Amino acid sequence: MRKKRIATASLAGCFGCHMSLLDIDERIIDLMKVAEFDRSPLNDFKKFTRRCDIGLIEGGCCNEDNVHVLREFRKNCDVLVAVGQCAIMGGLPVMRNAIMHSEDPLRECLDEAYKASPKVMNPENQIPNDPALPLLLDKVYTLVDVVKVDYQIPGCPPSGDVLWTALSALIKGEPPELDWALIKYD
Amino acid sequence: MESRKARIVEIEPVTRVEGHGKVTVHLDEHNNVSEARLHIVEFRGFERFIRGRLLWEVPVIVQRLCGICPVSHHIAAAKAMDMIVGVDQLTPTAEKMRRLMHYGQIMQSNVLHFFHLSSPDLLFGFDAAAKKRNIFEVIKQFPDLAKQGVLMRKYGQEVILHTAGKKIHGTGAIPGGINKNLSLKERDALLVDVDLMMSWAQNAVQVAKNYTLDHLPLVEQFANFKSSHMSLVREDGALDLYHGNLRAVDAAGNIIFDQMDYRDFNDYLMEEVRPWSYMKFPFIKSRGNVDGWYRVGPLARMNTVSFIDTPLANQEFEAFRRFGQGKPVSMTLGYHWARMIEVLHCVEKIKELLHDPDLQGTDLRLKGERREEGIAVIEAPRGSLFHHYKVDENDQVTYCNLIVSTTHNNTAMNRAVTDVAKKYLSGQKTITEKMLNHIEVAVRAYDPCLSCATHALGQMPLVVEVLDAEGKIVDRGSQFAEIETPGLT
């Protein structure tokens, strides 16, 4: 049987879900027997080399690049999985969407971070705006706001054991059914 | 690419780093590199949206900025909140539990960086085929070494599990103390493998040291530049990753400031905003924004501290300093060697703590007289981490400022990227994927945590771009026609 191809991406997430994937520890050796990684920040494939069976996405969308990467994943992966609270519900980054009594939360966040102050030297008083920087979205979006998602694995992050269980099922072509004791929303 | 007009090459995303970054290389009309930049491309806005949250929530929320060293943010926030709840000295059980958690964290993070992310460059060469440059290939070709890396990281994660309750985003530290001690069962579980870890950590130092010595001609000319260095040190000058005062030395090793109370950091440090990165550029005020930049992290710590208070790591520290002939070591790739010395130090500390009965103590938490302001600095895996909060009488945060480790290295990483781009890309007719990987190797050595660095604005995968003289993007690193596409297996 040919090895399953897995692609992973971290969008507006903290990389913790990727770290949790590495918490499968030595089982990574078993994983390599049945699967191989395509596009992923864990290797140097910066784009898809071919169609993948499984796409794992950590994080929601906070800028245009995130949206672009997410659409690429949807296009190139048979099964797309939202991994972790950020991908499913927005997580910590989504806290910028609603700031009490604020009409323009993003603007407030940017001002707080960059405006000139005794601690910040910013002679032109400008917010970073170089064309090299992707445009920020008006608010943070979850994955399902942008594309169809096949499965969601909750947790912040889902533990290495949860990811192992889910991935093992997906590799066999089965839906990742988690025992209730494994489902955590922390 | 014939010489026609200036342009910009882009590497995006930079891979095998934690988080999201991008590099742009600016070429002039003769294909010479005029400048190269590392951009942080995401933005969060943490400092604004944390306002209004309750003080006890902060250590749990803030670590979600970064899943690579969540414990660092967790502990730094808790330490700042200690100050707010009026606790200047924790109970021995609380401080030692936090230290144990912290050493577990630095161990796993440093190991992860060296084995999982950087070792492919060192073992296979900077210009190995792209499809080979990953941990999976290391597992195939160097199974024993890879196994040591995987299991050392696992051990560090288990130390965190038993101190914080969870491997990633735990809850151990709370304002004024901790929420659990270490049970005898947990202690015994950790004791089983501690000696094995010690011998593997010693081996890891040798691997990193031998790499440096065996490749000196390369290492010495690769992003090697003079800079100042800064870290916390203990009152006697020893390495202390959890607590101390700030020391900075210049390129010759002369003291810029020493035993500076970190609560006064705003008098010493300032940050500059530049339009092309969401990450700010900190500098030492007295030296100005042009010359005041410095480095932090393992290399800087080996250059600032006077000694290490654990014997095996101290021997390695002395060898490191002898190599530098008493002066600060300035090679970017020296970070790897320094990082493994710290792993050894952490394992020694973990072993020492596991034998300390204070960890089974039951005095977990203290309370004191409330204050409005809390400032904490710890040495995170990647360098000094600053947390500064103000909290009102309703327990709500009214102000927050974080200077994360990676941010301190912003200027240094940009220097490294420019140096390497000039050396390997200038005047080249064709820019290959392998040449671009050299730039990524330089960035990677700093183990940048682009997730943390994004706290203000966003997060970055590492990307390299090529721009023309007018600043138009000619092509992106991964999309060059000339660049070989990683083959299929």
Ligand code: SF4
């Ligand atoms: S779900 Fe949690 S662990 Fe995963 S990226 Fe989001 S904050 Fe990090």
